[in-house]
Amino acid sequence: MTHQTRVFYRNGSFVPEGYAALPIYDSAIVTGEVVTEVTRTFRQRPYRLRAHLERLFAGAAELRITPPLTLEEICAATATTLAHNLPTEARDVDWQIIHYLSRGPAQAFGPLWPEDARPTVLIHCLPLVHRLGRLAPAYERGVDLIVTPQRAIPADIISPQIKSRGRLDYLIARSQAAERCPGATGVLLDSRGFLAEATGATIYTVRHGRIATPPGERVLRGVTRALIFDLAARCNLPIEEAELTPEDAKTADEMFLTSTVICLAHARSFEAATFGNGFCGPITRQIRQAFYEEVEVDFNYQAQRYAARL
Incomplete structure (x- = not known):
């Protein structure tokens, strides 16, 4: 092996x-x-x-x-x-x-x-043993999010639907986040100051039981993002595209991230403002459970198992 x-x-x-x-x-x-x-x-x-x-x-x-x-x-x-x-x-x-x-x-x-x-x-x-194993603590404790100086490339300059390895805005934002708060995940704003994406992940806020995520024409419309819309419908949870400000995120009840590899991870904080007690919130838990059932894998538990092998 x-x-x-x-x-x-x-x-x-x-x-x-x-x-x-x-x-x-x-x-x-x-x-x-x-x-x-x-x-x-x-x-x-x-x-x-x-x-x-x-x-x-x-x-x-x-x-x-x-x-x-x-x-x-x-x-x-x-x-x-x-x-x-x-x-x-x-x-x-x-x-x-x-x-x-x-x-x-x-x-x-x-x-x-x-x-x-x-x-x-x-x-x-x-x-995925090494990658998910290293992410195991993040699944448990949640992800800390911070806004980076680097902005997302505007959609009218380069389409965000082109997924390329040359996404320097992500790479710069990741470095900026590491310098300011080691271990945190960077969030890029668009040119008007609204939330765009995390570095390599789609972001969602939850307020009063309603899920919101940035508009699809200005971010990469992820395959997992489409799944979240499907899962929300199955769970009878309202979900919408919306222009979200950093203040919207900071005062949300919950936040979470999705991507192909990590699947779903809850956010513990945004700009040092902790969501509740820092643990995964009820709406995020409901979506995560539906995700487990959809793919027939508890990816949180899977990451813990892989971590034990490192």
Whole structure:
């Protein structure tokens, strides 16, 4: 069970993880023209893979990248890649599946490549033991949120629906949060001062039993975000998109975050203002329980189990 036994998918071939590499002339490196997706497994089965790949293709279309495979072919390649990697870990280990789609060889270096060179497709799988194990304390105690000086890139400048590794606003905000309050998660405001996103997660407030999250046209419309709307409807909980100020967050009854890998974590505080007694609030607990039932995994307990292995 070592990393050398895992494999990458790269343009139709399976490559040992230790030998997987991109040419330095690939546009992902030269110009940052690459879209990406992360899909999580539950009980070793990819969850909402098609929705993630549809968003990958939509982002590629925005960048005018034509995928060399159909969506169905990438689904099949993903299943095969995961099947190759599953035996390298215990049967109770879940995975994150990462897709990269770049334009391929950068135009400036065209003479170095065959005329029929195509966009680059990479698929790789990583066990979640270390990542979720390190997050175990956050699931239990909650996440502390702070506003960073870095603002979110305005939607009229670059569409937030393009999921790219080159999101420097996230990276800068993460560094700023770490400098100001180690261990806290940064929250970016939009250009008008409303809440946008946390660094890599969707944010939600709860007030008087009503869930609110920033408008979808100004943030990445996450696959997990869509699930939260579904779960709220099942639980008969009102949920809406709304422009939220930092004061709205600070005075909320509860807050929580969602993302593909962490699933859902409650916020303990916002700008040093603690929500209640700091523990997970009743509305967040209700949504979290519905999430557990949807995916048939208690991801909080899973993280505690993984932490014991580190």
